[in-house]
Amino acid sequence: MNDPFKIFGVARRFDIDLVEFAKIHRVLSRALHPDKYAQAGASERRAALEKAASVNEAWRVLRSPVRRAEALFALAGVAVGENHEPKPGVEFLMEMLEEREALAEARAAKDLAKVRALGSAMAARLAETEAKLASGFAKSFAPTGPTGPEPAAAELAMVVPFLGQLRFYTRFLDEVSLIEEEND
Amino acid sequence: MLLDIFDPKAPPRAIGIDLGTTNSLVAYVKNECPTVIADCHQTSLLPSAVHYGDRGDVVVGADALLRAAAHPRDTIVSVKRFMGRGADDPETRRLAPYAFVAPKAGDANVVRFGVAGRVVTPVEVSAEILRALKRLAEDELRSLGGAVITVPAYFDDAQRQATRDAGRLAGLEVLRLINEPTAAALAYGLEKKQNGLFAVYDLGGGTFDVTILVLDNGVFQVKSTGGDSALGGDDMDAILAEELFALAHRDARAATPSEVRVVLDVARRVKHGLTTAPEVEIDNPLGSVPATMLFTRARFDELVRPLLARTGTACKRALRDAETKAESLDGVILVGGSTRVPAVRAFVEQLFGKAPLADIDPDQVVALGAAIQANVLSGAGNPDDVLLLDVTPLSLGIEVGGGVVDRVLPRNTTTPAAARAAYTTQEDNQTGFEIHVVQGERELAADCRSLARFTLRGIPPMAAGLARLEVTFRVDADGLLSVHAREERTGIEQAVDVKPSYGLDDDTVEQMLIDAIDHGEADLDARRLAEARVEAHRIGRSTQKSVDDDPSLLFEGERERIAFALAHLEQAATGADPRTIQLRIDDLDTATKSFAERRMNRAIAMAIEGQRLDQVERTVEHAKGIEAAHGSPLPPPAPDDALASFANHPKPEVER
Amino acid sequence: MAYSEKVIEHAENPRNVGTLDKNDPNVGTGLVGAPACGDVMRLQIRVSDDGVIQDAKFKTFGCGSAIASSSLATEWIKGKKVEEAEAIRNVDIVNELNLPPVKIHCSVLAEDAIKSAIADYRAKQTAKRGAAE
Structure with a gap:
């Protein structure tokens, strides 16, 4: 690319x-x-x-944070995307499911305030994950960093799960804007 | 008859054309001021109506409208609504007095009107309107140097192609298609010189667009666009017409074409009347009881409310796509004749929470903006003053197994754009790969607009899943799509020689051009030669300038190769064969290919360097260093004679 | 039936949407997610003492194909023995729904959900037997 x-x-x-x-x-x-x-x-x-x-x-x-992260992984030689990323943990999935259920309920009840509140909470988590990705990439791409010629990719692979999280959060926020759209 | 005259008093001028649903206009930049061109009656609005007479004669404009009541089927109004649409499009089932003709087997799937014993397509009807505008412009300017034609931002690829075809058919050099709201913003932006975030609400005769854009020192960057290419003042007329039929206790579907035409015209007059008066009383045009009818603005407002609600939905989505809110807007610009309707203004004001700007005539503003852009593109204006960065209005994708759309380019992607997607074969030894290109936001291809189909053939037999098919989408600055497919392992390539789903292929347009000669069009060969010469001289001059500007980027021997190709082109341009000229243009193209690439790379490097310095400037006060780094470019070398001749060559012109 | 019709039918009228009591020892809960697209899917089974799946429920937040895949999966496993349900492969779902290549991951998610629910059920059963001993 x-x-x-x-x-x-x-x-x-x-x-x-x-x-x-x-x-x-x-x-x-x-x-x-x-x-x-x-x-x-x-x-x-x-x-x-x-x-x-x-x-x-x-x-x-x-x-786009998701595409930017995907590009950075690809440039560093770390495979991401379908079949290349670790499965998310049960605890995380449980949380996501609960959040999505809460959002679906707020949507059904046309409770726009609740929808927005769920959205901003998710946006805050997204910002946190972005920060984690930033520091992960910063270590790997730092010109004077501790990494030798090769270990960058291995170290970076540890950061891959944050990309998955970013996609889950982004999906959630897309859903929030869809609900806002139908309630306009 | 062609003459190479250089008349300093009348250099070729580029024009801007607003090809509207109801009215069309042409404008140009006169003494740095965009101006619409009026006819001998001081009218600049040309009604977009075309009448086909029994003796093969064609009448355009107000005179055509006068014939509409007596010859409703032979007089096409609002042809824009049929551009780029299939023969069975729902648009053909609206209240209208036309005789639609079904395409014969093997014919392109486009709308066809039966008029005065002939069959015409919307492209041909539009070309008649463009020809009339072209004549108008030629009377004023003597010689034309290309045209910018505006299209609704929400026009899909087929509708844009159809517009371009109409321009070509009318004998115009179409410099660019630009979006109507962007053109309007350009006219406003240059007048007000105000930076900020703007919404353009453009409700025309048959189309609605909303565009959110940022204006920053001459850069007009569209953030998002939305709309409906079948929603406009016509629909208000149709609603009023239905109401009129109902008041007269008549079934609109059972009315004769003449009655439909008359009632639609009366409805339009009622609409215009209600713009200034709270109520309008009319005589029953159907001659039945009641003898008179009263229309109030309150009732009209109620009738058009659903239409306005549809524009509201599009506006909200555009705001969301632009990741902004109505409160953040610095202004709302009204465009299109239908925004004169008080209910529309009130709706827009309420929707965006601020009084809209309408101080430039909403009927003229689009043509004025097009003229500004035409002036820039023709080289007469300063390209650094203005830059339009527009977007794709609808997502573009490919139908993959089972009818699902794989989105390749999402809507609101800045153009020009390119994107790739990779696919593989699903069956062993599959040698062909069918590609169906669609446009739209829905998940299923059947719910999207079909643009084209083609098959990549000649894939060598291999197991399913082994082939690597890369499909590339490119959208150019006109918003037109081209698709290219390639099998990566074998390198088999295919540019889409598409059979457009709802359009005319190149051969058909070519045939129409030839047919046009029979209808009083100038000699086609002479026209081709004139066009080829203009192109040859333009390319010659510009290549010469590039060589002079960047001698340091030329490799050993390259300068000579280019000079050689230039000399040959110049020689061919004095001859009479447009094909030879084209061959020499292609040779020059080959000779300059890598030089052009290097120039572009340098342009990038310089732009980035400039940006960096700009940053430095803001943080460090170090004037001297900046001056040194910005330094003036290397002085051009003394031009050698063979190369220089093009620069001073007179511009060729076609005698009118 | 073409992909679109079957998928739409399942996506618009999904069967067996809902929840089973996750604390019930006879209920197994599978929770899976696709990091590449952000879909999340929960599939639950209630198993009788003789090892037959009496009831199955799901909840999926994702695209139409993901909903259709999980809806079909619950329909199929109801009334089946746990071992039989375990043998269901994602290709079976792909074939039944005519899923296109870009949507195959949805069927993978459904297969994973069945397996994960069965694993949870077995873990609970083992724990129950352990507690009983």
Whole structure:
């Protein structure tokens, strides 16, 4: 895959400043957008179109915490995705099920305040997990870190379960916005 | 007849066209000010109506409307609602006086109207409107340099393709399709020079769009878009017409085409009347009892409430997709003639919690924005002033086994966009892989809009699951999709030579172009040659400029190869064969391929460097260093004669 | 029947949605989740003393295919002996529902849920016998 961090000209890390990255995206778009090359030759128009598309693709990956984490794992050579991630523990699943049940009840009761409360509690957990991922990645990608040439991947594999958690939380929050949508 | 005249008083001008459901307009940038072009009656709104006469004559605009009552079937209004739709689309079952013709076996699945003994498609009808606008623009500007045509943001791929085809058929060089709300924002943004987060509420004759966008120093970045490509003022008319039929104790379905046309026209007048008056009394157009009818604004507001509610749902979803709330908006912009309806303004104000902006004429604002963009794209404006970053309105995906959609590009992805998805064969020795491309938000392909089908053939026999099929979606800056499939192990590739599900294939459009000659269109070969020459000179000039700007990026011998290709192109452009010109353009393309790549990489590097310095600037006061790093680019080398000739070459023009 | 019809039928009218008392020694509870998509599934069985699954309930938060897979799984295992239920494979569910490749993980989840419920039931039975001795 294309390294989205390389396209943005920044070091690999998980905790990024989205405002700063949005600016880089805009700066790159200004430089590459096909509109700027409307009068150019076919080869430049094509090259601009391709580069602009890859900049947009990189931005799509970087702005989403789940996709950003997936990209960082892939770049570090750690396999993630279907069949590659450890099964979550029973305790965690029990909690998720209970939260989802509570959300389903609040939805049935049209209790929007409750839905929002469950949503913000989940958002807080999501932020915690993001912090854990950030420090995990920071250790592996730190240029002067304690890791030698190879152990980075092994160490990083320990962080993989947090990606799974991130997806569960994200799923929950998607559900929250769906409920808000139907109650608008 | 072609002449290479360079007339400094009339350089080719790019135009912006709002191809609307009810009315269409053309505008251009005159002395840095976007201006709509009016006809000899000082009218700039061209009714989007096309009348086909018995003797093969075609009338467009107000004159066509005048003939609508007497010839309802031969006069097509609101053709935009049929663009890119299949012959059996629900849109063909709305209250309308047309004679729809079913496609013959093997024909493209598009709407067809039977008019005055001929059959026409919406693309051809739209092309007539575009031709009329083109004539209008030519009268004012003498020579045209390409057009930007606007489309509803919520138009799907088939509808966009159809619009592009119509432009091509009308003999326009379509520089770009841009979204109507974005065009409107562009016109507002440049006038007000205000940064911030805006919503554009665009209710036209037949389409509704809502767009949330950020304006930041000339960059118009769309965050999300939503809408309904079959919802507009027409629907208000239809509701009023149904009410009128009911008041007259008549069944609308049993009415004659003439009656339907007349009642729809009266309904529209009632709607216009209610914009300023609390009630409107009319004579019964059906001539039955009661003799007169009274329509009140209160009743009208009640009738259109469900339509407005539908726009509200789309607005809320757009806000959510943009991850923002109504309170965060800095302004709401009203676009489209239907936003003159008081109930619409009140609804928008209540929905977003602020009074909407409507100080630019909502009928003109889209064309004005298109003109600004056309000016930039044609090289006349400064491309650094304005940049539109738009999004895909609907998710794009592929149908995988059993009718489920695998989403490849989600809605609201910034364009241009590219995404890949990998698949494998499901059966042993499967040699073909069928790909069905769909657009929409639903989980099942049957509930989404079918865009195209194609089959990747020639996969060598292997066990199920071993083949690696990579499908790439690309959406260009027009919002148009192209699909490419490749089997990774063998390298077998196929660009989608698609049979569009609801569109005309290239051959059909080509045939229509040829047919157009019989209908008074200029000689096609002459047109092709003129187009090829314009393209040759444009590419020649720009290649020359790139070489002059970046001599340091040229490899050993590259400069000579490019100069050689340029000289050949220039020679071909003086000849009379458009095919040879195209071949030389392709040669130049090959010669400049890797140079173009290097220039693009350098553009990225410089942009990132500039951004970094910008950051430094904000934290450290170190003016000298910045000045040094920003430094002026290397001075261009003395141009050698063979290369320089293009730069000063007069622009070719077509004699009108 | 095509995938869509069967899956929609099960997703819109899921059979056996609900809860069994998880403290009942004859009830086994399986709890599984798919980290790659965030789906979570609970499947419960109540087993008679002669080892027949008398009742099965499930609760799934996930896509239509995940709901359909678990709905079908509960239908199938009711009335079966525990050993027979254990023999159900995800491919059986794939074939019955005509699941496309992108949704196969949903059937895997359902198979895992059955196994996990049976394991929980057996653990409880072992504990009960241990307590009785």
